[in-house]
Amino acid sequence: MGLAIPAAAVPVVQSAVPQTRLTPTVIAELNAAVGQAQVLIEPMARLLHSRGMSYVDMMQRRAADTSCVPDAVVQPASHDEVLAVLGICVEHQIAVVPYGGGTSVVGGVTRPAGTVGIVISLERLREMIDLDEVSGLVRVQPGMTGPVLERLLDARGFTLGHLPQSWERATIGGYAATRSAGQASSGYGRIDDMIEAVTLATPVGTWSAGQVPASAAGPNLLQLAVGSEGVFGVITEITLRVRRTPKARHYEGAMAPSFAAGVAACRELAQLDLTGAVVRLSDEAETVATLAISGPTGARRKIFDRYLSVRGVSEGALLILGWEEHSTALLDARRDAAWGVLKKFGVVSIGRGVGASWEHGRYSGPYLRDTLLDDGYLVETFETAGAWVDLLNLHEVAKGAALGALTRQGHTPYVMTHLSHVYETGASLYFTVIDRGGPDSITRWISAKKVISAALQPARGTITHHHAIGRDHEPWLAAEIGPIGMGLLQALKAELDPTGIMNPGVFTGFGT
C-alpha cells in the first residue's frame, strides 16, 4: 500500500483553547438551569466536545486545531433541564450542538467556527426508563450507549440487535438522530424500523411523536424526528421495539466466485426472505485484505487457498452470514433453504472460523484506523445504497470516483467495498479508502470527497445510507430530495426552531 508518512500528533496547549465568549449573565442563567457543576467552561472539556470522528476531525485533532471548540459544554439531567437550556439559548441567540457519543463521521457534531455556541452533552441522560416485556418496548434516555442497553436487556431476555461499528461509543439518541443502520440490520432492521416513539425538547417546547404499534392518523411525523440530526431539537426519550434473545445462533463464512455473483446471491436471499441477521459481502479487494488480517495463516492458509482454488472461488468475494433464530429447527430450515440458493450461484462454504473471526473483530475497524493514522495513512470510509438493478454500476462508479480523485503521480490508493444492509429492493455499499497521508492529506481528502459525493446521485445512489447528512454531506442533499424537499425541511425548521439555534449548518445553511 505504498509509503507511509508518519504524522505525529501535536499536543494541545491548554492556553491555546479560546476563552469562552459566553457572558457572565448567560453563564449564570445556565448555572441556574442545570447546576454550576454541569456547565463546563474549562478548556479540555470544551476541546473534547469539539468534533466527531471523521478523518478530517481526527487529523485536525492531531494537529491541535481549536477552531471548533464550543463556548461551554452543558450537561442537563432531565428533559425539563434541556428545555430550560434551550430557552436560554433562544433568548441569547446561542447555537446548540447536541452531543451523544461524539462518533459522527459527517460533521454532525463539528460546530462551524465563528458562531457563539454550546454543546448540550447527553452524558447525564442515560437511564433505561422502562421495559414493557409484554409489548417488547423499551424506553431509554438518549445518552445511553448500545453495550449498556444490551446488558440491561439481556438480563431480562431481550435484545435490541442494533450493532453499528461505533456501537461501543455511539448513543441511542445518536442512532435515532442519524437514522443509523447496524451490522445486523438485515435481520433486525434499521433504527427507523425499531423506533416506535420519541420525545424531543425543541426551542418551541416538547414534541412527542409516534403511536404504538402503528397508525394511519395522517403522515407519520415520527419519521421527521428520526433523522433530524439535532436540527429540530434535542431527542430526550426514545421508545424502541426490542426482541427476545435468540436461542440459536450460527455465524459462518462463505466464498462467492466473484462480487457480482455474490451480489446476485444476496439479492436472491433477500427476495426469498432468507436473509439472516447479518449478510455482508466483501468485494474482491476487501476479501484479500480481510483474509490477510483475519484469515488462516501459514500451512493452514496454503490448504485454505487450495480449497478455494479447487472450488473455483480463488479470487472470489467473502460472504459473512449470521443466523439468529428463536429455535434451532427454524434456524436449520432457513439456513438449509438459503444454502440451496447460494449453491446455485457457486457460493462455497468456508466454515465457521472466518465468521467467528469477523464477529470477534466486528467493532475493531476504528481501532485499526487509529493505527493506520499513527502510521501516516489517509483512511476514510463512505457509503451509499441503491436498487439491485443499479448496484454493480453504483459500485463501479463510486469506486472509480474515489480512485480517480486520489490517484496521482503513479500512486493508486486502495479502495475496498462491502455490501451489507440487504433489503428486498436493494442494498448498501460501504467503501474504505486507504491512501498515503502527508501534509496535504486533509485537503486532498476533502477534494476527493466532493468528487465521490457528486458521482453518487447520478448513479442513483443515496448520498448516505446510514452516516447521515451532518455538515459534510449538506451540499448534496438538495440533489437527492429536490427543491420542494428542501423547502419542507426549511418549513419544519422554521416551525420548531424559529430563531435557528439548533445545530446550524446541518442539512442546509438555514439558521444562524
Next chain:
Amino acid sequence: MGLAIPAAAVPVVQSAVPQTRLTPTVIAELNAAVGQAQVLIEPMARLLHSRGMSYVDMMQRRAADTSCVPDAVVQPASHDEVLAVLGICVEHQIAVVPYGGGTSVVGGVTRPAGTVGIVISLERLREMIDLDEVSGLVRVQPGMTGPVLERLLDARGFTLGHLPQSWERATIGGYAATRSAGQASSGYGRIDDMIEAVTLATPVGTWSAGQVPASAAGPNLLQLAVGSEGVFGVITEITLRVRRTPKARHYEGAMAPSFAAGVAACRELAQLDLTGAVVRLSDEAETVATLAISGPTGARRKIFDRYLSVRGVSEGALLILGWEEHSTALLDARRDAAWGVLKKFGVVSIGRGVGASWEHGRYSGPYLRDTLLDDGYLVETFETAGAWVDLLNLHEVAKGAALGALTRQGHTPYVMTHLSHVYETGASLYFTVIDRGGPDSITRWISAKKVISAALQPARGTITHHHAIGRDHEPWLAAEIGPIGMGLLQALKAELDPTGIMNPGVFTGFGT
C-alpha cells in the same frame, strides 16, 4: 338482532342536483387543460363523485342528499395535466378533492357543503408504468385498482400482497394517501412498508420523495407524502416493492379458548417471528356471527360443536391463519413452530374449511353491509390499534363505548371485533356495529362515533389504524399528535398548498 326498520332508497331527481358554480372562464380553462370531454359538468357524474362509503355517506346517498356534489369532475390523463388543473384552481381559489376508488369511510372524499370545488378523478391515470423485476419494484399510476395490478404482476410472477377489504374498488393512490393496511399485512406489511417512492402534483409544483432501498439523508420525507390524504397535493405516481408469488399457501382455521387466550397466542407468534401472511382473531361475538354465516351447517354443525366442546373451546375465539411462503419446506417449518406455540395457549385446529371459507368471502363485507342497510339496519365499522400490554383493555373500552352510546330503551346493539394486522409490539382492533336503523340513525351514529372516538386515545389506542383521518376523525387528531404535531402539519400545508385549495377540512380546518 332486533327489529329492522326498512329504509327504502329515495331516487335522486337530476334537476335537484345543484348547478355548477364554476364560471364559463374557469370551465374554458379546465377544458383547455384536459380536453372538454374530461370536464364533467352533468349532474349524475358529479353526484357519483360526491361521497365515500361510510354509513353516513350511504344513508345520505339513499336519502337523495345532494349537499356535497362537486361543481365539476375533472379527469386529467397525466401528471402535467394534474399540475395544470391545480394551477387553475389556485388562480380561482377552487377547492380540490382527489378521488380514486371513492371508498373512503372517513369522509376523505366528502367535500364540505358550501365551498366551490371540483373533484380530480384519477380514473384516467391507471397504468403500470414499469416493473423492475431485478429490484422487485413496480411503478404505477394512482388510479389503478388492486385486482388490475395483481393480475399484471401475477403474469410476471410477482404480487403486491396488499388486500384491504375495499380491494375490488380502492386504488393504489388511495392506499398511499391513507396509509392503508391489508388483510395480509401481518406477512406483507402495511402500505407504508411497501411504498419506496411517490410523486405528487402540488399547488407549488412537482414533489418526488423516496430513495430506494433506504437512506439516512435527513428525515424520511416520503412518510409525509404517504398518508397525506390529498391535503398536500395529488399523488400521481407510486413506486412499490413487490414480492415473488409464493409457491406454497395454506389457509386454516383454529379456535382459541377465549379472545384473551387468542390475543396472548397471537402476541407470542408475532414476537417469535412466526406470523403468516394472515393472522386474524375474532372475539367471541364475532366468532358466533362468523360461524353462523360461513361455518358448517346441519348435522355437520352438530359434530363441529361437539368437537369444540370436547376440546374446551366451545365459546372460543376464531383464529384464521394464512401461510404464504416460497417453499413447502419453509412453510411446514414455520407452521410447525407456530402450532407448537398455539397449542401452549389451548388453541385447537378446526382444519382448512373455515380458512378457505373466510378467504372466499374476504371481500364480501361491504356487500353484506349493503344487504343489511336494505333491511334497515345501522351498520358501521371503526378501528384502532394499541400495544399488546394495552390491547385487552382497549378492546373493552372501545366496545363499551359503542355499547354505551347506542344502547337505549332496553335495546342493545351487536358489537363484534377482530384483531388483525399483528405487529411485534401490538395489534389493530376492528369493530363492527350492527344496530336497529330508523329515521334518526344518522344522528344516532354520529353521536355514538363521538363517544367512541373520544374513548380511544385515553386507552392508548390510535384514532385510526388504517382508515385514515378524513373529515370524520379530524376532531381527535390533535389529541393524538399534540399541538406541535398539528403545527407541523400546518407548516407543511402552508409550504405545499399556500392558498389552501387541497382537500380542505381533512386533518384540520386549515385552508378554505
